[in-house]
Amino acid sequence: MKTPWMEMSVREFQSALASSSPTPGGGTAAAISLGQAAALTIMVCDLTIGKEKWKSGWDIANKALPICVKIMSRAGELADLDSDAFDDVMAAYRMPKGDENEIIMRKESIKKSSIVATEIPFETSKLALEILEILPELALKGNGNAVSDVGVAGLLASAACKGALFNVDINLSGLSDDVATDIRKESPDILKMSRALSRQIMDNVRERL
Numbered sequence: 335m336k337t338p339w340m341e342m343s344v345r346e347f348q349s350a351l352a353s354s355s356p357t358p359g360g361g362t363a364a365a366i367s368l369g370q371a372a373a374l375t376i377m378v379c380d381l382t383i384g385k386e387k388w389k390s391g392w393d394i395a396n397k398a399l400p401i402c403v404k405i406m407s408r409a410g411e412l413a414d415l416d417s418d419a420f421d422d423v424m425a426a427y428r429m430p431k432g433d434e435n436e437i438i439m440r441k442e443s444i445k446k447s448s449i450v451a452t453e454i455p456f457e458t459s460k461l462a463l464e465i466l467e468i469l470p471e472l473a474l475k476g477n478g479n480a481v482s483d484v485g486v487a488g489l490l491a492s493a494a495c496k497g498a499l500f501n502v503d504i505n506l507s508g509l510s511d512d513v514a515t516d517i518r519k520e521s522p523d524i525l526k527m528s529r530a531l532s533r534q535i536m537d538n539v540r541e542r543l
Contacts, residue, residue, distance in 0.1 A: 339366065339417070340410035356424060357417035361455045364497035365416055368462050369409030371491035372402040374483050375465060381477040391475035398468045405461045412458050416501070419451040423505075449514060452505040455498035456517050459524050462495035466531040473538035481542045488535035495528040 339347055339358060347366070351358050379395040379402070382388045426443040430436045466488065473484040502521055506514060 338410070339413045340369075357420050358413070359417070359420065360497055361416035361420065361451075361458070361501040362413045364455060364462075364494045364501065365409050365413035365458050367490045367497065368412070368458055368465075368494035369406050371462065371465050371487045371494060372406035372409060374487035374490065375402045375468065375472070376406065378472060378476050378480045378483050378487070381480050382472075382475075385477060388475070388477045391472065391477065394468065394471045394475055398472060401464060401468065405465060408461065409458075412454060412461075416451075416454045416458070419447065419454050422447040423451050445509065445513070448505050448508050452502055452509070452514055452517060455501035455505075456521070458498035459495045459502065459521070459528075462491045462498065463524055463528055463531075465491040466495065466528055466535065470531065470534045470538050473535055473542065478542055481539055485536065485539035488532060488539070492528060492532040492535075496525065499525055 339350070339362060342350065347358070351363060375398055379399040382391045382395040383399070384392075423444065426440065426447045429440040429443055431440050469484055469488045469491070473481060473488075476484060499521055502517060506518060506521075511518070
């Protein structure tokens with residue numbers, strides 16, 4: 335049984351990522367980045383809440399904390415789900431196509447596995463956007479000694495969001511236009527919002543450095 339990526343050491347995961355195996359790949363890396371962004375945000379919240387000097391940041395930190403705790407946990411699951419989904423897509427492409435029935439079964443399996451492989455990074459991108467929406471205010475009001483950590487969290491969340499959307503796009507390219515219509519509609523908006531929020535986070539961080 336395959337070891338979950340989150341149960342590996344950092345070195346073990348990097349070695350797996352650097353290997354010639356198709357998984358883990360970019361989608362899993364994006365999910366891991368999501369988890370790291372959530373973890374850093376949690377740290378800043380913990381360094382803010384209860385500190386009188388940073389009282390103006392208590393509200394946003396208290397709001398962000400439960401959201402990011404949940405996202406950090408889900409990110410590890412998404413990392414595994416992403417690589418499993420891609421393995422399923424590859425398995426579908428290896429199915430026999432010797433007769434008409436096998437061709438039909440193979441085509442349907444490719445479609446179903448590709449939809450799943452699209453939905454998982456799409457969830458990663460949406461969760462990353464949730465973090466990005468929190469960070470501009472946390473950058474301005476959170477513990478000033480940890481504002482650089484907010485910046486790194488923003489970069490990681492941005493990478494998670496945009497990287498996951500790359501995986502969404504590549505999987506959508508193999509599906510007909512009438513499949514995953516909601517994802518096709520929402521993805522461009524998520525990308526646009528992530529870009530704007532990423533810039534805002536960096537501007538707010540630099541304002542306090």
